[in-house]
Amino acid sequence: MTYHAGLARRPVGFLLLHSVAPVLPLLILWVLVVAAFERKRWWSWERAALAVGMAVGLVSYVIQGKGYPYQRYPLLALLLVAMGMDFAAAARRAGLARVLGWAGIAYAVLFLAPSSAWAASRYDWRNLEFQDALVADLDRLGGERLSGEVQCIDTLGGCYGALYRARIVSSSGFLYDEFLFGAERDGVVAESRRRFWAAFEARPPRVVVVVDGLFPSGPPGFGKLALWPEFESALGRDYRLVSEVTPPDEVYWWARRDSPRSYRIYVRR
Numbered sequence: 001m002t003y004h005a006g007l008a009r010r011p012v013g014f015l016l017l018h019s020v021a022p023v024l025p026l027l028i029l030w031v032l033v034v035a036a037f038e039r040k041r042w043w044s045w046e047r048a049a050l051a052v053g054m055a056v057g058l059v060s061y062v063i064q065g066k067g068y069p070y071q072r073y074p075l076l077a078l079l080l081v082a083m084g085m086d087f088a089a090a091a092r093r094a095g096l097a098r099v100l101g102w103a104g105i106a107y108a109v110l111f112l113a114p115s116s117a118w119a120a121s122r123y124d125w126r127n128l129e130f131q132d133a134l135v136a137d138l139d140r141l142g143g144e145r146l147s148g149e150v151q152c153i154d155t156l157g158g159c160y161g162a163l164y165r166a167r168i169v170s171s172s173g174f175l176y177d178e179f180l181f182g183a184e185r186d187g188v189v190a191e192s193r194r195r196f197w198a199a200f201e202a203r204p205p206r207v208v209v210v211v212d213g214l215f216p217s218g219p220p221g222f223g224k225l226a227l228w229p230e231f232e233s234a235l236g237r238d239y240r241l242v243s244e245v246t247p248p249d250e251v252y253w254w255a256r257r258d259s260p261r262s263y264r265i266y267v268r269r
Contacts, residue, residue: 003188004178008217009065019061019072023079026112029104030083033090037097047085053078066216069254084108122252129247130261134162134209137243137265141207144168149206153177157211157261171205172196178215180231181224193228208239208266222264239266 010018020027034042057075064071083104090101138146147169152159155176163170179192214224225232246262 003182003186005063005065007066007178007182010067012062015062015065015067018067019058019075020079022116023076023083023112026083026104026107027079029100029107030086033086033097033100033104037090037093037100038086041089042086047082050078050082050085054082080108119255123254124252127249127251127253129249130158130263131162131165133245133247134159134263135166137245138162138166138168138207141265141267146207148203151200151205151208152211153180153208154211154263155215157213157263159209159211159263171203172199174199176215177224181214181218181227193231197231204238204268206268208235208268210235210264210266212262212264221262235266239268241265242267 054075057072057078061067061072061075087101087104087108090097091105092098093101138150144167147167149171150163150168151171151174152163154160155178160170160175174196179188180196182189210222210225212222212224213220214227218224219227225235242265244262244264247260249260250257251260252258
């Protein structure tokens with residue numbers, strides 16, 4: 001956990017800004033409303049509970065240190081509830097408080113919610129081209145008869161999802177290549193390599209699937225193999241490369257389109 005937590009960390013300033021970036025205009029308006037009109041009534045037990053939850057969400061986001069959008073959801077969910085309570089309370093008052101309260105409600109209802117729904121609707125979370133292609137290739141090599149004979153070198157590209165769909169059991173219990181292709185001087189990497197290689201030699205798989213990239217911030221393409229020269233050499237000596245596949249379409253898992261993952265299939269000589 002310590003090793004993982006130290007990878008791809010963002011500066012604290014970046015984390016603090018991006019923790020509330022999607023609702024920043026609404027946050028500024030909310031602070032004005034609370035400071036001017038709701039300050040004396042703010043500390044009810046409901047708001048105290050929300051404040052504790054928001055603090056925990058913020059601390060969690062900063063401690064994780066990677067700035068992924070989903071890591072701020074606990075903070076934003078409770079923050080929006082608190083904003084809604086205070087904008088509704090201000091809208092029931094008179095004068096400027098009512099104007100600001102309705103302005104916050106209108107911004108949330110007419111802009112924030114529709115724009116968020118529109119952005120989420122564009123995410124192509126059903127994209128399975130990678131898994132479809134890999135399952136088809138595994139079927140041609142033997143399908144379920146390969147169970148216990150396939151090793152994925154992958155973290156989140158989709159190789160293990162493809163094995164699940166093809167009803168193929170991995171040749172070992174190894175799952176994350178994140179812990180194999182770091183700096184060898186790190187004790188976590190050295191121990192992970194030792195355990196993986198012992199399992200790999202004890203039961204050499206017939207098929208090795210290498211997925212490109214290295215989570216969370218490794219070299220692009222298949223450059224990660226060069227970070228462990230002994231494994232790369234053994235792969236070239238004992239296995240032959242039979243295919244390299246890149247799905248044709250971009251993926252849209254996040255707020256922008258991205259290149260699809262590629263994979264290589266090696267078969268034991």
